Every structure is written in structure tokens, then in C-alpha cells.
Amino acid sequence: MSAEYSPDLLVSLGGKLASERKERGLTLEDVADRTRIPMRYLQAIETGNSQQLPEPVYVRAFIRKYGDLVELDSQALVQQLQPVSSPVAAPRTTSPIERASASIAKPTPRPFHLWLLYGAVVLVAVGGLSYLQRSTGPQATLPKVATPQVKPQAPPAQTRVVSRPPAPAATPVPAAGTSPAPAPAGATPIQMQVALKERSWVRVTADGRTAFEGELPQGTRRDWQAKTQLSVRAGNAGGVVLTLNAQDLGQMGKSGQVVERVFRQNAQLSTPKPTLVPAPATAP
Numbered sequence: 001m002s003a004e005y006s007p008d009l010l011v012s013l014g015g016k017l018a019s020e021r022k023e024r025g026l027t028l029e030d031v032a033d034r035t036r037i038p039m040r041y042l043q044a045i046e047t048g049n050s051q052q053l054p055e056p057v058y059v060r061a062f063i064r065k066y067g068d069l070v071e072l073d074s075q076a077l078v079q080q081l082q083p084v085s086s087p088v089a090a091p092r093t094t095s096p097i098e099r100a101s102a103s104i105a106k107p108t109p110r111p112f113h114l115w116l117l118y119g120a121v122v123l124v125a126v127g128g129l130s131y132l133q134r135s136t137g138p139q140a141t142l143p144k145v146a147t148p149q150v151k152p153q154a155p156p157a158q159t160r161v162v163s164r165p166p167a168p169a170a171t172p173v174p175a176a177g178t179s180p181a182p183a184p185a186g187a188t189p190i191q192m193q194v195a196l197k198e199r200s201w202v203r204v205t206a207d208g209r210t211a212f213e214g215e216l217p218q219g220t221r222r223d224w225q226a227k228t229q230l231s232v233r234a235g236n237a238g239g240v241v242l243t244l245n246a247q248d249l250g251q252m253g254k255s256g257q258v259v260e261r262v263f264r265q266n267a268q269l270s271t272p273k274p275t276l277v278p279a280p281a282t283a284p
Contacts, residue, residue, distance in 0.1 A: 007048060007050065008048075009080060009081070010045075010048035010049075010050055011047070011048030012048075013045070013048075013063065013077055013080065013081075014045045014046040014047060014048045015046070015048075016072070016077075017045065017046060017063070017066050017067065017070060017072070017077075018046040020070035020071070020072055021070055024070060026069075026070070028042050028043065028046075031066065031069060034069055035062075035065040035066060035069055036236070036255065036256055037062050037065060037066065038256075040052060041053060041054070041062055042062075042066070045059075045062060045063065045066065056081070059081065060078045060081055063077050063078055063081070064077070064078055187227075187265055188245070189225050189226065189227055190225065190226040190227070190228075190229070190230045190244070190245070190263055190264075190265065191223070191225055191244070191245050191246070192204075192223070192224050192225070192226075192230050192232065192242065192243070192244055192263065193221060193222070193223050193242070193243040194216075194220075194221070194222050194223075194224070194232060194240060194241075194242060195220070195221045195240070195241040195242075195243070196216050196217065196218050196219060196220040196221075196239055196240060196241075197218065197238075197239045197240070197241060197251070198218050198236055198238065198239025198255065199215065199216065199217050199218050199236070199239065200215070200216060200234050200235055200236035200237075200239045200240050201214070201215045201216075201234070201235035201236070202214070202215070202216050202232065202233070202234050202235075202240065203232075203233040204222075204224050204230070204231070204232055204233075205230065205231045205233075206224055206225065206226035206229075206230050207226050207227055207228055207229060207230075208229070211224050212224070218239070226263075227265075228264065228265050229262065229263065229264050229265070230262075230263050231260060231261065231262040231263070232252070232260070232261050232263075233258070233259070233260040233261075234252050234253075234258070234259055234260075235258050236255060236256060236257075237251065237252040237253025237254060237255070237256075237257040237258065237259035238251055238252075238253060238254045238255030238256065238257065239251075239255060240252045242261070244263060
């Protein structure tokens with residue numbers, strides 16, 4: 001993590017959390033089991049080691065969960081994590097010596113006789129070129145050759161894992177150089193239900209627009225609909241269950257894993273993210 005917070009502030013917050021944890025007879029393993037925060041991040045928070053912590057948005061989520069567990073005011077703890085402002089650079093002034101050096105470095109104007117010499121050379125060159133053009137005579141006009149128009153080729157297809165959801169027959173892939181046909185007017189929309197087995201941060205994007213982004217508690221069920229494309233990104237994939245067009249797709253991934261899945265009109269594209277950092281809570 002970049003040094004956005006004061007090291008002394010991180011040490012102070014970490015020491016306060018560690019003190020409350022010990023007073024309640026909890027070990028770091030107990031905190032990790034109850035908050036699902038990796039052990040290495042808990043140790044870095046308590047020691048104030050910012051180099052071992054992830055991005056600030058995750059650190060705020062970790063401290064919020066830790067503070068709730070030991071019954072501290074987690075909102076007040078998170079508000080203390082304000083980025084350290086960078087000092088404003090003072091405007092640079094130019095000393096009289098620098099201004100004098102700059103004036104000395106200016107190029108000296110060329111003598112007038114050099115300009116006369118340059119002009120004579122140009123006139124001789126122009127006269128010679130005119131003589132050559134008159135001596136060679138008119139040139140034969142070459143017939144115009146039609147240049148064949150090259151149709152733009154479609155970009156190379158990306159290799160992706162695609163599975164078919166329960167939908168109408170698949171649309172054939174268009175040939176190179178042709179644009180894909182638009183979805184038919186009566187096409188079945190994408191119906192998606194998101195159910196939370198565990199609390200998780202979730203972002204839903206429908207037809208290119210963010211339909212929802214935030215943390216949902218355990219037991220929540222939400223429905224979204226899209227015409228052509230819908231994507232679901234979860235910070236705790238093991239706690240999120242998807243149902244596409246009344247078909248149960250199961251959990252999005254493992255607990256603590258960040259996964260994004262994209263669903264299209266006639267195909268489903270799944271893109272897991274290779275990271276086990278839990279998703280952040282809603283920033284204060």
C-alpha cells in the first residue's frame with residue numbers, strides 16, 4: 001500500500017485494536033475466523049506496517065470489521081484514516097544571475113552578407129530546375145489505376161470460456177468483415193437473482209450502466225434485468241449465489257475470492273479474478 005496515511009496513526013489504531021482484542025481474551029486466529037480477514041493483514045494492522053497492507057479502501061473495510069468485533073466505534077476509527085496531503089511546491093523564482101545567463105546565451109544575428117549568399121544559392125537552384133523541366137518536355141500522362149477497396153477485417157477473437165444459459169437457439173457467429181446482427185426485438189431479457197449466503201460487497205452492471213454497488217447482508221435476495229448484457233462482481237464469491245432465467249448457477253466462487261461474471265443475451269462469460277482479498281465495505 002502506498003504511504004497515504006501517517007505511520008504514527010496506523011500504529012496508534014493498530015495498538016488500540018490489539019489492546020481491546022487482548023482484554024476480551026481473543027487471539028488473532030479468533031479475529032481472522034470471525035471477520036474473514038487474512039492473518040497477515042491483521043498482523044500488519046496491529047503493528048502499523050503499511051507496506052504489508054492492500055489498497056486503502058480494503059484497509060478501511062478491515063478496520064471497520066475489526067472495530068465492530070471488539071465493540072469499538074468503527075466509524076470513528078475509519079474517519080481517522082484521512083490521506084496525508086502532499087506539500088505544495090513553492091513557485092520557482094529566477095535569480096538575476098540566471099536571467100543574465102539566459103540573455104548571454106541568445107544566438108548572435110548572422111552577418112548581412114551571409115543572407116545575400118543564401119539568396120543567390122536559392123535563385124541558382126530555382127533557375128536550374130526550371131531549365132531542366134523545359135528541356136525534358138511534357139511528360140506522358142499515366143493512366144489511372146483503380147485501387148481496390150479493402151474491407152476492414154474484424155479484430156481477432158479473444159479466447160474465452162463461454163457456457164450457454166437456458167435461452168433460445170444460439171445466434172450464428174458473423175463472418176469476418178461483417179458487423180454482428182442486433183438482438184431481435186422480441187428476445188428474452190436477462191433475468192438475474194442474487195442471493196446472499198454471507199455478507200459481501202456486490203456490483204451489478206446492466207447494459208453498460210451500474211445498477212447497484214454496495215455491501216449486502218446475509219439473507220438478502222435482489223433481482224435485476226438487462227436487455228443485452230449483465231455483469232455481477234462480488235468481493236466474497238463464496239457467499240453469493242446466482243440464478244439466471246430461473247436456473248440455479250450456484251455460488252460464484254470461494255469465500256473471500258473476488259469474482260466477476262458477465263452474462264450476455266445468448267452466452268455467459270465467466271472471468272474469475274485471481275485474488276483472495278475480501279471486497280471492501282461501503283466507504284464512509
